[in-house]
Amino acid sequence: MWGPWAPAIDGTERAARCRCLGALVRVYAGPSAAPLINALRAAEGNDNALTEAATLLNQLPARQRRGVLATYSALHDPRGSQ
Structure with missing residues (x-):
């Protein structure tokens, strides 16, 4: 699991990841x-909304989804920008 779906993050980090992902989606x-x-905005304070967000993310057209995922991954790469 990745992003706001990662199990070992607290609510504040989950909200930040939802906001980041939402900005990239836009x-x-x-x-x-x-x-x-x-x-994603609803998921900032409601873990149950994460399921809906995941479903909707997977429904994005492939090119848009790839852009979102690639940029999110680059921004959250623990090794820094490569």
Whole structure:
């Protein structure tokens, strides 16, 4: 598991990861991804909303999803930017 779905993070970190992911979704997918962005906002304080967010993320068109995931991964690479 990765991002806001990682099991060993606290609520503050989960909220930060949801916000980061939501920003990237907006950049790569635009306003049509509003339901996903709203689900990520809801997940900042509600772990149950993470399931809906995961489902919606997986429904993004492949190119948009790849952009989101690649950029998120680069931003959260523990080795730093390569």
